[in-house]
Amino acid sequence: MKPSLWIGTLAAAALGAQATPTASSTPSNPVRSVRNVFTFPNNTFIENIAVRSNSRLLITSMSVPTLFTLNPTLANPTASILHTFPNASGLAGVAEVRPDVFAVVSGIWDLYTTRAQLGSLQVWTIDLTKPTPAVKLIATIANSTIFNGLARHPFNPDLLLAADSELGAVWRVNLKTGAYGIALSSPFLAPAPGNPLGTNMGINGLKVAGAHVFFTNSGQRSFGKIPIDAQGNQAGAVVVLANSTVAGASVVYDDFALTGGDGAWIASHPSQAVRVAPSGGAQFVVDEPSVLFNPTAAALGRGSPAQEKTVYVTNGGRFVFTDTEVGFDLVDNGVAAVLLW
Ligand SMILES: *[C@@H]1O[C@H](CO)[C@@H](O)[C@H](O)[C@H]1NC(C)=O
Ligand SMILES: *[C@@H]1O[C@H](CO)[C@@H](O)[C@H](O)[C@H]1NC(C)=O
Ligand SMILES: *[C@@H]1O[C@H](CO)[C@@H](O)[C@H](O)[C@H]1NC(C)=O
Ligand SMILES: *[C@@H]1O[C@H](CO)[C@@H](O)[C@H](O)[C@H]1NC(C)=O
Numbered sequence: 001m002k003p004s005l006w007i008g009t010l011a012a013a014a015l016g017a018q019a020t021p022t023a024s025s026t027p028s029n030p031v032r033s034v035r036n037v038f039t040f041p042n043n044t045f046i047e048n049i050a051v052r053s054n055s056r057l058l059i060t061s062m063s064v065p066t067l068f069t070l071n072p073t074l075a076n077p078t079a080s081i082l083h084t085f086p087n088a089s090g091l092a093g094v095a096e097v098r099p100d101v102f103a104v105v106s107g108i109w110d111l112y113t114t115r116a117q118l119g120s121l122q123v124w125t126i127d128l129t130k131p132t133p134a135v136k137l138i139a140t141i142a143n144s145t146i147f148n149g150l151a152r153h154p155f156n157p158d159l160l161l162a163a164d165s166e167l168g169a170v171w172r173v174n175l176k177t178g179a180y181g182i183a184l185s186s187p188f189l190a191p192a193p194g195n196p197l198g199t200n201m202g203i204n205g206l207k208v209a210g211a212h213v214f215f216t217n218s219g220q221r222s223f224g225k226i227p228i229d230a231q232g233n234q235a236g237a238v239v240v241l242a243n244s245t246v247a248g249a250s251v252v253y254d255d256f257a258l259t260g261g262d263g264a265w266i267a268s269h270p271s272q273a274v275r276v277a278p279s280g281g282a283q284f285v286v287d288e289p290s291v292l293f294n295p296t297a298a299a300l301g302r303g304s305p306a307q308e309k310t311v312y313v314t315n316g317g318r319f320v321f322t323d324t325e326v327g328f329d330l331v332d333n334g335v336a337a338v339l340l341w
Helices: none
Strands: 031-039 046-051 058-062 066-070 080-084 092-097 100-105 124-129 132-138 149-154 157-164 169-174 182-186 205-208 214-216 224-228 240-245 252-256 264-269 272-276 283-287 297-300 309-316 319-320 328-331 334-340
Touching: 031 283, 046 309, 046 334, 058 092, 066 092, 066 124, 100 149, 149 264, 149 297, 157 205, 169 205, 205 252, 214 252, 224 252, 240 328, 264 309, 272 297
Parallel strands: 046 297, 092 149, 149 205, 252 297
Antiparallel strands: 031 334, 046 058, 058 066, 066 080, 092 100, 100 124, 124 132, 149 157, 157 169, 169 182, 205 214, 214 224, 224 240, 252 264, 264 272, 264 297, 272 283, 297 309, 309 334, 319 328
16 A cells, blocks of 8 residues: 555656566566556556456456456456445455455555544455355454455464554454454554654555465555464564665655565555565566556466566556646556566
């Protein structure tokens, strides 16, 4: 998720632009090209992404409570509506919890503070194995104001894990019973002291592999991992794997895709996709201000070898200030593709 004040430094942009990477911090460039895939209407802040085994992208927006789907294998894809959730102003995380069954978080969001109204966060599952999506409410969360990154526990199929950017915690939600609570909290997951509203984000992205939770902390500029047990409790020391200030002085990590080992592609503000190497934390920075607009999340394509060499990056969008009462439009909200060799 993208903190609004990190929409800071914005370059004029051409829609649908295709670009070859300009920035390289390691000898071998893993990137063939970067292109726009789809742009949503203005003021549709795009937040998160998951990919189905049939290559379709699932896309959430914090501005509308609608789960969108898009077929990225088409030359000119359009987004269509899969489901619109009740009692919500927008969606946050989306993550696969069983084959073709996805968890989604809805809430009533204040986009300026990037927090949800207390008691409005709801966790749902949407089953796409059926001809018509089957939607189920799992839990209404009484006392969190933000569930950000989302992932199913790596080896306990009953548990969903959710990143709380405010409390610096990982929550567990039992997908069978709806029971929920904080699984672990750590100073490494907390917001950085002194960050103002809109940028007061600790843990942001959350993914799992092996017996670890991987996380980004936007405020602390870190990417790291924490060993966990079957209930999601912390089972060892936090390891910081990379620091976004190394990728660039003003680079801020958002959500990410794991790529094996300790590797990741991290969607980063204001215009970067950052590759962290599987070992050692070396970073390769793709900086494309004409195609990447406050990237909020990343996911690897699925369903064919070409898709598996594609990193889909959601564009939160960029502010264009206007004379209207609202004062600005959020434009260039959408999805871009980073094509790998
Ligand atoms: C939505 O809100 C209405 C009115 O408050 C309530 O009756 C309904 O149960 C809510 N739906 C869900 C899914 O929480
Ligand atoms: C959630 O609410 C319960 C009951 O009021 C309280 O004991 C607990 O500390 C709260 N947890 C958080 C994270 O606010
Ligand atoms: C990242 O680097 C900055 C600047 O060197 C430093 O202040 C910060 O403590 C580092 N954070 C981590 C988590 O290593
Ligand atoms: C989107 O916002 C920009 C900037 O304010 C504006 O120029 C453009 O007309 C808007 N597009 C639509 C379709 O409203």
